[in-house]
Amino acid sequence: MILMICEMCGKDVTFVKKVTIEGVMLDVCSECAKFGIESKKEVPKEQGPKPIIAQRLEVREKRARPRDVLEKFDSEDIVEDYAQRIRAAREKTGMSLKDLAMKINERVTILSKIEAAQMRPDEKIIAKLQRELGIVLKEKVPEVVAAKESTRASLTLADLIKMQK
Numbered sequence: 001m002i003l004m005i006c007e008m009c010g011k012d013v014t015f016v017k018k019v020t021i022e023g024v025m026l027d028v029c030s031e032c033a034k035f036g037i038e039s040k041k042e043v044p045k046e047q048g049p050k051p052i053i054a055q056r057l058e059v060r061e062k063r064a065r066p067r068d069v070l071e072k073f074d075s076e077d078i079v080e081d082y083a084q085r086i087r088a089a090r091e092k093t094g095m096s097l098k099d100l101a102m103k104i105n106e107r108v109t110i111l112s113k114i115e116a117a118q119m120r121p122d123e124k125i126i127a128k129l130q131r132e133l134g135i136v137l138k139e140k141v142p143e144v145v146a147a148k149e150s151t152r153a154s155l156t157l158a159d160l161i162k163m164q165k
């Protein structure tokens with residue numbers, strides 16, 4: 001018969017139990033095993049991450065919901081390819097930059113910068129260009145800006161309803 005030593009009390013025993021005592025796995029006698037958690041009982045402990053994942057999913061779900069609501073609040077923004085759109089439309093009319101500048105009462109340098117995508121036209125210029133060239137320079141974009149998320153999270157549904165009005 002092989003005798004084993006209880007790592008807890010040092011007694012020679014015929015069998016040891018693997019238990020965890022204060023986070024340390026030990027081979028102990030049945031007496032000492034009472035002080036520890038049997039390894040077999042540790043199995044549920046290994047499933048620990050499960051509730052955490054569940055919690056995270058819950059958090060994600062909670063976050064997703066207000067965002068879904070907020071995505072309906074589109075804001076208008078200038079189109080990405082505004083420069084190309086302006087240039088193409090202007091060239092179609094046969095106007096030079098100078099002609100267009102005179103027509104909308106803006107400086108040529110400003111228009112050339114806008115057409116080179118070096119400058120975003122302001123609201124006033126956008127309106128004039130849209131009217132003059134018959135183009136669309138603004139588009140509705142869903143408001144999904146990470147930086148604004150903290151603000152949004154604090155918004156209640158009531159706030160959103162107010163905003164909508």
Ligand SMILES: [Zn+2]
Nearest residue numbers: 006009029032
């Ligand atoms: Zn012992």
